[in-house]
Amino acid sequence: MTLITNVDAPATGFPGGRFSYTYASFTRPANTTAYGAKDVISDTTTAAIQFPKVGQNGAVISSTLFVEETDTINFSLWLFDQEPTNFADNAAFALVSGDFPKVVGKFFYPDATKKNVGTNLEVYQAYDFQATASVSAVLPRLPYRTPDGLLYGLLVTETGYTPISGVKFGIRLGLEFGHDA
Secondary structure (H helix, E strand, C coil): CCCCCCCECCCCCCHHHCEEEEEEEEECCCCCCCECCCEEECCCCCCCEEECCCCCEEEEEEEEEEECCCCCCCEEEEEECCCCCCCCCCCECCCCHHHHHHEEEEEEECHHHCEEEECCEEEEECECCCCCCCCCCCCCCEEEECCCCCEEEEEEECCCECCCCCCEEEEEEEEEECCCC
8 A cells, every 4th residue: 555645644633532633745746737627636556645543433524725835626525434446636536336335424525615825735624516606505514434443535636727737725624432333
């Protein structure tokens, strides 16, 4: 199994140990090859993003995407409780039937709600897939049960995207432990 680069360990959590987070980051290839709508963004040709130390079960309660670039694009993050079929960077996202039972859920990062927080740095807060700039939807709680203490993710373009070379991405997942998925 190939790990996405630069995976960080989660914080110690809040009092009582019920809440914590996990964070993963990666740098996409050093090119400006355009992505079509529904293409996977990755730094590899063989592996999904790995979110470590999520415990055997719990719920993902929040998600934040950091992008070191400014552009007009919508992203989504598909989460899995086991590693999905391999997807290459810039490949069309299309689940195979064997991956259906592995899907934990999907977070949507709409361009209309992102915040520019510095030169070439954007922060996207996840929304329900039906949210728009004028309609805020309740963020879904995504319960999971994973055999290896890892969650896996695929970052997908929702719209076409022409990146700058070597764009860095970071994803932070807020976790609540002790749920029976």
